[in-house]
Amino acid sequence: MKVKKTKSLEANIPTASMADIAFLLIVFFMISTVFQVDKTSVALPESHGKTRFEVVKESAFVIVTKEGTIKASDGLEDSRLVNVEDIGILAASWMQKRPSQPVVIKADADARYGLVDDVLKHLRDAGVVNLKFLTEQSKAD
Amino acid sequence: MKIQPKKEEPEIPTASMADIAFLLIVFFMLTTVFSANKGMEHILPPPDENPDQTEPDDAIYIRIFPSGQFTMDATSYLIEDVEKVYDYVNAKVQVNAKKPIIVDANPEARYGDMVAVLDQLKILSVDMKRELAITIPTPEERAMYQRMQQ
Numbered sequence: 359m360k361v362k363k364t365k366s367l368e369a370n371i372p373t374a375s376m377a378d379i380a381f382l383l384i385v386f387f388m389i390s391t392v393f394q395v396d397k398t399s400v401a402l403p404e405s406h407g408k409t410r411f412e413v414v415k416e417s418a419f420v421i422v423t424k425e426g427t428i429k430a431s432d433g434l435e436d437s438r439l440v441n442v443e444d445i446g447i448l449a450a451s452w453m454q455k456r457p458s459q460p461v462v463i464k465a466d467a468d469a470r471y472g473l474v475d476d477v478l479k480h481l482r483d484a485g486v487v488n489l490k491f492l493t494e495q496s497k498a499d
Numbered sequence: 500m501k502i503q504p505k506k507e508e509p510e511i512p513t514a515s516m517a518d519i520a521f522l523l524i525v526f527f528m529l530t531t532v533f534s535a536n537k538g539m540e541h542i543l544p545p546p547d548e549n550p551d552q553t554e555p556d557d558a559i560y561i562r563i564f565p566s567g568q569f570t571m572d573a574t575s576y577l578i579e580d581v582e583k584v585y586d587y588v589n590a591k592v593q594v595n596a597k598k599p600i601i602v603d604a605n606p607e608a609r610y611g612d613m614v615a616v617l618d619q620l621k622i623l624s625v626d627m628k629r630e631l632a633i634t635i636p637t638p639e640e641r642a643m644y645q646r647m648q649q
Binding site for chain 1: 543609612615635
């Protein structure tokens with residue numbers, strides 16, 4: 359029997375798995391990246407498109423839920439539960455770090471206004487100027 | 500000499516798969532809109548401001564009640580007719596652009612109702628291309644206004 363001549367191997371880098379590696383990397387980064395400082399689910403009140411403006415990056419957040427719990431975040435760290443009386447102290451510390459710090463109110467449409475009112479009062483006393491009421495696009499638009 | 504045609508193996512090129520994948524992901528990342536990233540702007544007055552500055556008699560006084568009703572000056576409306584705020588305030592502001600507007604929501608009222616009223620005022624503000632003097636009173640100011648209204 360005749361021995362087959364050894365086939366010369368061509369050098370090449372396997373590229374078929376490149377796509378898989380790319381997807382894996384991207385999924386990893388997408389999961390590990392924090393987009394929002396707060397993930398509390400609230401039913402936001404609606405407002406019309408004309409009046410809605412983009413929230414500035416690193417805005418501080420105050421979250422008021424339907425049940426009446428209050429959370430706060432300085433815009434860098436994740437939000438955590440706070441008492442309404444502590445909002446003033448917190449806001450004052452934000453203002454000290456950054457006097458132009460914008461604050462976003464993320465409150466449930468069914469929340470008691472009195473609670474939002476207290477938050478507003480504390481923010482105002484702490485010297486917050488730039489305020490935003492987070493809303494959802496109105497369905498009427 | 501006999502020419503033997505070289506047998507070519509069928510192959511799908513996969514080298515550009517990664518590029519396509521990256522392109523798609525970058526496209527989706529750029530076009531994704533997170534639902535909760537927009538809101539209404541409101542400028543709070545400095546804390547040392549004299550609370551007596553806004554006289555409720557000269558102002559458009561909007562009160563929001565827990566029952567889902569609101570009153571503008573003396574007339575009562577249902578919150579479903581919130582669009583009326585636009586027309587009413589528009590008529591007043593055309594005469595005097597600096598007319599203060601007080602949005603006094605009852606502590607037991609729905610936050611959503613208050614935002615609905617504020618929304619109408621902000622739309623008017625955008626349409627007029629000027630800031631309106633919208634005041635959201637503090638609890639103390641509210642008590643004072645209500646005393647003055649009586």
